[in-house]
Amino acid sequence: MALKNNSRRNFIKQAATTAAGFYIVPRHVLGRGYRAPSDKLNIAGIGAGGKAEVNLPYAWNNGAENIVALCDVDDRMAVKARTQWPKAPYYKDFRDLLDKEHKNIDAVMVTIPDHMHGVAALAAMQMGKHVYCEKPLTHDIYEARILTKAAEKYRVVTQMGNQGSSGDDTRNIETWIQGGVIGDVHTVHVWTNRPTWPQGIPTPTGKFAIPRELDWNLWLGTAPFRNFNPTYLPATWRGWSDFGTGSLGDMGCHFIDVPYRALKLRYPMSVSCSVGSVYSGFFNEEVYTDSYPPSSVTYIKFPAREAMPPVELAWYDGGIKPRRPDELLPDEPMGEWDGGMIFEGTKGKLMAGLFGRNPTLLPTRLMKESQLPPSKFPFVDRSTEGHQTQWTNACKQGYGAYTSSSFDKSGPLAETVLMGNLAVRSYNYQEKNSKGDISYPGRKELLWDGENQRITNFEPANQFVRRQYRGNYSLNL
Template sequence: MNNNNSRRSFIKNTALTAAGFYIVPRHVLGRGFVAPSDKLNIAGIGAGGKAEVNLPYAWNNGAENIAALCDVDDRMAVKARAKWPNAPYYKDYRTLLDKEHKNIDAVIITTPDHMHAPIALAAMQLGKHVYCEKPLTHDIYEARVLTKAAAKYKIVTQMGNQGSSGDDTRKVETWIQQGVIGDVHTVHVWTNRPTWPQGIPTPTGKFDIPKEVDWDLWLGTAPYRDFNPIYLPAIWRGWTDFGTGSLGDMGCHFIDVPYRALNLGYPVAVSCSVGSVFSGFFKEEVYTDSYPPSSVTYIKFPARKTMGPVELVWYDGGIKPRRPDELMPVEQMGEWDGGIIFEGTKGKLMAGLFGRNPTLLPTKRMKETTLPGSKYPFVERGTEGHQTQWVNACKKGYGTYTSSSFDKSGPLTETVLMGNLAVKSYNYQEKNSKGEITYPGRKQLLWDGENQRITNFEPANQFVKRQYRGTYNLNI
């Protein structure tokens, strides 16, 4: 589609002459315009893991074109390279963008969290539409940058929290906003994650770097450390330099539902408690390189228009909220991987991941209550999947609806990452005048969302924005 020769041929063969002017389709007039009849040329940056879902769905059995592939670990790219053998393959995303930018229209980013922001920004600056896996970014600051960049460069965006395109998310939003359970004041959200090691010390030992892995590129923006097989392929999620823990993995799925339903915006305060790790009798260990094995996070939001203040409580690592009295003993609370409970002045609403199976409590209310239909027109939410919705929007151009465009998923990601800021502040250590270790960040932290600053504990602000290694940057 972006091949110069094919464009010239297209103009020559199909342009119409009218009153001395050539009338041509708008997609040949500038970047970002794509004719709906054309294939979208997509680059996959990160070719394994979740890319094994994202790329085939976007490709849609050949309806679109996978035009280039990139991965720092050749082992992760084996299946993708076999499926699309004609797609040029690179290890460095910068090389791909430099050499293929004329041949691609969009990118799908499926890398560890710490590389999302620089890759997405680089693609947007070239006018490429972006689909980025959740969480949108590793840091709070990065999320704000990508939100602004999407608007500045006028490209179509989507974060990979596919539940946001589902009917259940919209159903919950409609019920809450139409007052089915009254004014919501508290929301409980929990997950069974982590399903990878957390609350563990930094690994030691020397290991040979596999020949298939470019370790320097894999580290990317993160501080240098020696290679260790414990970090890959997916165990990086538990390490603070690379991943965002349970919150980053599942928060953008679960918290998305109340965030939309309650129009939450920026929080005003956050606090937490975390699970302890002991290496001996009464010998508690604090590992700041790894997220804790479990945590509970309290995020407070101010009143919004006609809605009152809300406290959202997040639980992970096997911890769950108190079982509602309205739930019968034989009835399951949430689903196997977590759940959501809204508490309102006129009742409670329970749902699973992506808002699945929304149920009023007590459950007999489901038969007694006339529930409103979704406020979203069917034509807007469409029937296509999350990736296909983004592809179709890319073809129509900037301004076309996507469920999790960065103007929505950016602020959501900032809120999700507030929990990690609280966890990192909770484990922040100082020494008092006696040389004893203290934890001054174990308190409620007050947040100025507009300016992205903790106002009552300055050391916490180091967790808003990290320093990149090398020449990586986020200069818009």
């Protein structure tokens, strides 16, 4: 394909002038049979409903690009997209789409349940397609590492769908933290109102007819087989460990991305947690490992890096929040309705909402009294370049073009987020001694070897690093 032609790319870099973030080259310069980088990008959607109803239109950008193929295992979810782009061929199996349409597509948007992200994104990259993949990038820690390596190996432009990473508030916080406005940060608190779907519940039972529009086997994909139940659809799959990644997966890549960038974090060194319990009677605790708990608190520790000291990041979900800072006045809100974050440094505190929105020094009067450094990042007109269009523009420029959440950045972030789930899923792991007494060794601090992706002090936890796929799906570079 023309977009992958190295000699063409080298020529463009020598002959083109840069405008609006990508190269503008007259078609007659490139000659017949070549696609100018300023021409439309041909995009396929793996996943046509749900979040795709946001991602595809933004990428399409009122016709600036082409949506040339669609895929969804559930025809009901694809109605809106198929109506908007009626000429785009439609498939149920992403493998069929890639096999039959690979000559017609330049880039792929992956917007399907978490347990299928890894195999779909990798398959597209192996065909040389640029990839936009929804957060949390993957279901497993191992999968995130593979996608990070694949983006470099196959030299494709990538973006994870945590749109706040392209926002100005994130960039301001990064500038202020690294500029020493609140001194050396040692603790970060991050919280969310999620889950806003059922969690901490038993596996549903009963027999239900599979809707004729749904290919249940394809929907299950890599996950172990189970009978269809309407409880899992259309979005409540997030609360089930075989399919989703719970509150952390849903919102962690949005919230934790901000301190991850500002504090130059990489692999953590340990993780621990506590989780909410469900009781069916007096002292009768029910542990539903098929579903994530109704609430949790997770502590992730990071070592010193560059000139920054060690830091602990505390994550709270299910309605749990950190202690209210003394610096906040009684009537001042803490964070926003859907969550927030607080940085604690040796010289002060900084509070913000989702995506780092409305960053505020504490006490809040300091926002008027302090001279804050301007953002170290260049101004970008967000009305013309959002998170998705940033990716499409970069695809036209080719491998190496900047995106806010390329897999070399979002892959390690996703690994860190998923470390929290490893701790949560290990928490209720049971062992019995010779007397039959039950202990919960998962309820301790788990030590992490990031380079080798292993918990070093509790072997059973490593089953949550990489799962076994059902069927003929694979994740081989």
